[in-house]
Structure formats: C-alpha cells, structure tokens
Amino acid sequence: MCIDRTNGEGCYSLLSLFLCLLPFLVKSQMLTSTTTLNVTGEMKPWHKLTFTFSGPATDEAATPSPFSYYRLTINLTHIGASGDRTYTVPGYFAADGNAANTRATGGNKWRCHFTPPHVGRWRYSVAFRRGKNIILDPTLPGKSAGYMDGYEGEFAVKPSDKTGKDGRAKGLLQYVGKRYLWLAGSEEYFLKIGTDSPENLLAYEDFDNTPNHLDLRKQYKSHTKDWRKGDPTWNGAKGKALIGAINYLASKGLNMMSFLTFNVQGDDGNVFPYTSEYSFRIDVSKTDQWEIALEHAAQKGIGLHVKTQETENEFIHGNKHFIVRRAIYYRELVARFGHHPQLVWNLGEETKMPTSLLLAAADSIRSVDPYDHPIDVHTYPDWKEKVYPALIRSDTSKV
Incomplete structure (x- = not known):
C-alpha cells in the first residue's frame, strides 16, 4: 500500500x-x-x-x-x-x-x-x-x-503558509445572511470583481472532446505569452494559452470568473462534461483537464462562478430519466470541483424554470455538497419579478 x-x-x-x-x-x-x-x-x-x-x-x-x-x-x-x-x-x-x-x-x-x-x-x-x-x-x-x-x-x-491573493489563504466563501459573501479564512467580506465573459470559457481547443459548433471554440492564443514556467499543462504542453489567460486576469486584480459547464443547445453548444452532447456519461479526461485550469485559477485568487446550465437546455436530460441524469450531473460537479473554497453554484443562466424545480435543484446540490457553497440563479431582466420574489418567499435563505 x-x-x-x-x-x-x-x-x-x-x-x-x-x-x-x-x-x-x-x-x-x-x-x-x-x-x-x-x-x-x-x-x-x-x-x-x-x-x-x-x-x-x-x-x-x-x-x-x-x-x-x-x-x-x-x-x-x-x-x-x-x-x-x-x-x-x-x-x-x-x-x-x-x-x-x-x-x-x-x-x-x-x-x-x-x-x-x-x-x-x-x-x-x-x-x-x-x-x-x-x-x-x-x-x-x-x-x-x-x-x-x-x-x-x-x-x-497543520497551519497554512499561504498569504496574499492565493485562494488557499482566504478560506471558504460563505453566505452569512448579509449583503456580501464572507471569506471564512481571511475573515473579510468578498466584493466580486470579475469577468462574465466568455461564458463558454471551457469551449477550449486543448480540452479533450470539445467540438467547434458555429466556429465558437476558443484558442486564447494571445495569452500564450502569459504562461509562466512552472504553470500547469496537460497531455504534453497543452493548456498554455488558457492558463496564460487566467494569469492575465489575476494580474489585473480580478477575483472571480463566470463560466458554463453545460451549454448544449445553447448559444455555443460546445461545453458539456459528457463523452458526447447526449451521452450523459462523464468524460473523465476532459473534466480532469477542466480541473487543472480551475485549480490554477483558484490558487491565483480567482473564484469560480459555475453556471450549471442555459435556458435552452433546462430540460435536456429528458422527462423519463430527468431525476437520475440530473442527480448524476450535480453529484459529478460537486465531486470533481466542489472542493474549491471560493465557488458559487448558479442554477441556470436566463432561467425560466419554475420555483419548485429551482428549489429541487438547489436541494440536489446541497445533498452532496459538504461545504454548503452559495447557490444563486440568473434570469432575464423582464423575468425578475417572476423568478426572484418566489425564491425569496420560499423556505430557503441561500438561493
């Protein structure tokens, strides 16, 4: 052993x-x-x-x-x-x-x-x-x-030796019932300063099994120069451009980046954790490569705002198998990426899902997330009154 x-x-x-x-x-x-x-x-x-x-x-x-x-x-x-x-x-x-x-x-x-x-x-x-x-x-x-x-x-x-912007020095990002989220390690409020684009950040040519629908797959070539010796790569020398882009964001003082993990049938259609768009079997090598990039971001002090779906694929897991496939999806996300301290789960971008399903999704995530990461949701401007008040009135304080 x-x-x-x-x-x-x-x-x-x-x-x-x-x-x-x-x-x-x-x-x-x-x-x-x-x-x-x-x-x-x-x-x-x-x-x-x-x-x-x-x-x-x-x-x-x-x-x-x-x-x-x-x-x-x-x-x-x-x-x-x-x-x-x-x-x-x-x-x-x-x-x-x-x-x-x-x-x-x-x-x-x-x-x-x-x-x-x-x-x-x-x-x-x-x-x-x-x-x-x-x-x-x-x-x-x-x-x-x-x-x-x-x-x-x-x-x-043993006590940590990490300081400064390193996410490992700041601890868990928590919802504490206040206007701003709280960093449990550094004991300070978190003011989000980050990117909300590209939402298809993970549609990157160096990730395994990533298609190029609508010619929207990313290369990030201009940031290859920002990669530094000692930074991670995978499968040889792959990943330098995206890792360099993360270095660039960190150098500008940003502390959060937002991205989709599943956008099949959405604006881009190139991001999914599966072996194919509709296989609903996890692609182990691709998600391992995602983790290399996300871990690098976390260590650079960049939190992860994980958008779990787009409005176009809210029901893509099907009616008959919806519960099983969604349970697998959320569990796999938590198991593979939920250990990052500064992480927020987003139930959906531009969502029109009813309150009952949003709360069920939140419960599904909470049932397997040992850190109780904050959970939020995003909808259209003209849907705010249809989505947010019902969530506020519901029996939850964290969505």
Whole structure:
C-alpha cells in the first residue's frame, strides 16, 4: 500500500511512515489485498487533499454505469475542542488516475477531493456502495462494493503558509445572511470583481472532446505569452494559452470568473462534461483537464462562478430519466470541483424554470455538497419579478 503525502513523486511503506512520524495514521487491515490508497496534497487548511483508491476496473461506457451504480463517499470528522463535525465528501470514477494526460476512458482508480477547513486531527471512514441508481439518495444503504468500503484512517492538518491573493489563504466563501459573501479564512467580506465573459470559457481547443459548433471554440492564443514556467499543462504542453489567460486576469486584480459547464443547445453548444452532447456519461479526461485550469485559477485568487446550465437546455436530460441524469450531473460537479473554497453554484443562466424545480435543484446540490457553497440563479431582466420574489418567499435563505 502506498501513501504519497505531497506531490505524487514518492511512495511510503507503513513502516517508513511510522518511523518518519508522518502525520497520517493508516489502518491497513481495513483494505482488501487488491486495494491501495494514495493521498496527495498539502495537509493544510483550504488545500486540496486527493484520496485515490484502486477499486473495480470499469469504463466510461460500461454497463453498469460507474456514474450511477457505484457510490464512493468519505466521511471526515474534525476532532476539535468545540466538538466534532463531519463532512461527507462524494467521490468519482477517475479512469486510470491520470486521464488528463493519458486520455484514458477506463481504469480502476476512484477518487475523492477534500479541503479541510481546520487545523488539527481528522478522522475519516470510506463507504463504497453499489446498487441500481444508488447515487440518487445519499441515505440509500445499497450493498458493499468491497475494495475500500469500510476503510478508516486519520491525519493531521497543520497551519497554512499561504498569504496574499492565493485562494488557499482566504478560506471558504460563505453566505452569512448579509449583503456580501464572507471569506471564512481571511475573515473579510468578498466584493466580486470579475469577468462574465466568455461564458463558454471551457469551449477550449486543448480540452479533450470539445467540438467547434458555429466556429465558437476558443484558442486564447494571445495569452500564450502569459504562461509562466512552472504553470500547469496537460497531455504534453497543452493548456498554455488558457492558463496564460487566467494569469492575465489575476494580474489585473480580478477575483472571480463566470463560466458554463453545460451549454448544449445553447448559444455555443460546445461545453458539456459528457463523452458526447447526449451521452450523459462523464468524460473523465476532459473534466480532469477542466480541473487543472480551475485549480490554477483558484490558487491565483480567482473564484469560480459555475453556471450549471442555459435556458435552452433546462430540460435536456429528458422527462423519463430527468431525476437520475440530473442527480448524476450535480453529484459529478460537486465531486470533481466542489472542493474549491471560493465557488458559487448558479442554477441556470436566463432561467425560466419554475420555483419548485429551482428549489429541487438547489436541494440536489446541497445533498452532496459538504461545504454548503452559495447557490444563486440568473434570469432575464423582464423575468425578475417572476423568478426572484418566489425564491425569496420560499423556505430557503441561500438561493
């Protein structure tokens, strides 16, 4: 079994782990002989920790679907003086664990991301369950999927060394019942200064499986010069232009960027997290590449305003399969990107969805989002009175 504490370049045995007094306690008897755990990331507040397990081998197109038949979650409990609090973090199928670079569609890697909000000791347990459409309800017990199911461990989080604009220094962006959102780490109100264009930011030629409908796919070539040595790329030297564009925005002092994650049938039609526009199977390599760019933005102090749909595709998931497909969509977004501290979920751009469906969508996101990120919605100017007052009167304070 291997545990990599920081950068993916080392592998520690349990013996060396204890001899070196690393702050990670492993109960290896809980893992099966065919399962390994690899943990990467800095163990500091608001830094991404990634738990990668070896589990059942499958594929994006497999039957049963790895996106609905298996449910991976980690329950992480902070052992603090003010009482324990548990965060339930959804996981996802990660193909070969390096799909951003290999373009793999299959493999046996399963992954969870967690950004601990507090220093101190953390205890965690893993649930890996299976069953038809088990992702629909986090409370469904299902059956054990074996492998890492039941695995437990502990780790310690030390104080952060990040300062300045780095998002990891500022902490979670929260709605606290006031006019402005609040940064829990730096304890200051957040005044949004960012871009709302291009809304098809992710329609980028260097992302896998991104079409060029209406010749609207982006290149960002003018920003290749803004890429710096040490900045991320993927699949060789891809991504430099978009990463450079993010550097440019950060250099101008912007702290938020807005973008769509799904605009099939919309103005652009080139952005979707699936293997094709209507497959409703997650494209693992493409979403991994999205994460590289979004993580870079977050570290540069740029928050993420995630618009989950356009008005043209509000019901694209179909009537018969709407609930299942929407549950998969929201869970996958949260599992793959919800660990970013400064993030806002937007239920839809120019939406005309009825209040009941907007609230149902918000509840679906909240049911799997351990950080309770702010949720908002956008509509047409002449629809404001039809959408917003009903939400304000509803039994919610966060939409």
